[in-house]
Amino acid sequence: MSKVRVLVGTRKGAFILTADGKREKWDVSGPHFAGWEIYHMKGSPLDPDRLYASQSSGWFGQLIQRSSDGGKTWEPVGNKFTYDGIPGTHQWYDGTPHPWEFKRVWHLEPSLTEADTIYAGVEDAAMFRSTDAGQTWEELSGLRKHGSGPRWAPGAGGMGLHTILIDPKNPQRMFIAISAAGAFRTDDGGQTWQPINQGLRSQHIPDPTAEVGHCVHRIAMHPSRPNVLFMQKHWDVMRSDNSGDSWQEVSGNLPTDFGFPIDVHAHEPETIYVVPIKSDSEHFPIDGKLSVYRSRTGGNEWEPLTKGLPQSNCYVNVLRDAMSVDSLDSCGVYFGTTGGQVYASADAGDSWAPIVRDLPAVLSVEVQTLR
């Protein structure tokens, strides 16, 4: 019997939600690491019971926790994230140079092919790799040093590397995204990188089509078609059919094209999901009506999915790492809100129900399909 495990990171701890393949009755475990911010948790695709969690606090800094039993028990592993060489500077909010300073790990991405390898995206933006299951970390400094680094600047939420996508057909190729620098690609396992932002237009930078400086919120891909990427930018939903070499806008009939997460249906590579948010200064749904929008055409034509979602007085946000899909048939879609709800749809978004309603603000949602 298939099972689903939903890993939920919140402002005040981690929660693990499990159900059988029907996805009707849920068991809730947590809070794990109560009182700590859990920016992200993710399981290894090679060993689903090996989980990693990014645990941080303003008082005590960054920790990485690892579980070998699906989250029943945890052990702290390495938390030393030291930039390679002299860190140098990036742009500060006022345009002045500012030293690179490690703040936290935003995203953890276990390798698809090496059981003990895991990548970490951090703030201030950089990518780290561990090849010993999180005990030690080394920076892949080719990203930060490739040339445009001194021109990167933080978004309002910090300068975090928040998206790491590994090409399942070519593990040497990875895509990452940074707020507010843009998207980048490596074709040699992280040694060298190039910006992939051609076609993006951002009004918040002096040159709207600049090589870097775009506030990319999230990128998603379908594993069967890794050359096709979907992006939720600060404003605009974008699509690339050539591994990021160029992008075109596919916002189409969305009521607003501002938002944070974007994800792809597990079995339909042209079916994508976003959560439209009113604006960059009003981080909540339009008219207090929480809606997921789905496109079955890879963008441009969107339909609202509202059944089971609050349609009045709802003023929550859905953060960039807080949406995920399972690979059951039919595809399950999940997202968490800053109001502490985790919603699940077992029918690809047609209808929704909350798994939990009153968690701390949800920072991340990852789903494991266990067979």
Next chain:
Amino acid sequence: MTSTVIQVVLPQHLRTLARVGAEISLEVEGEVTQRSVLNALEVRYPMLCGTIRDHVTQERRPFLRFFACQEDLSHDSPDAPLPRDVATGKEPFLIVGAIAGG
């Protein structure tokens, strides 16, 4: 080199992390200073590395304080001797999280 057993009190979250109780008995080699106490603490409980002081600069994390004998020692040199009552184990060395909230 002589060693001394002193008492250290951690904030709640670090007790959970290190899986210890309210007060730790800690053997410290040489002169009892903030640095020697934290060195000994991190050797015995390596999961605390980076949570009290920065991995690289070794500076106290900004929202933590060091108290002992009703004094705030947070801004003292890390190599200054701690009060005699701490060094003899009579009084604990307190690692305290700065107050937050309203």
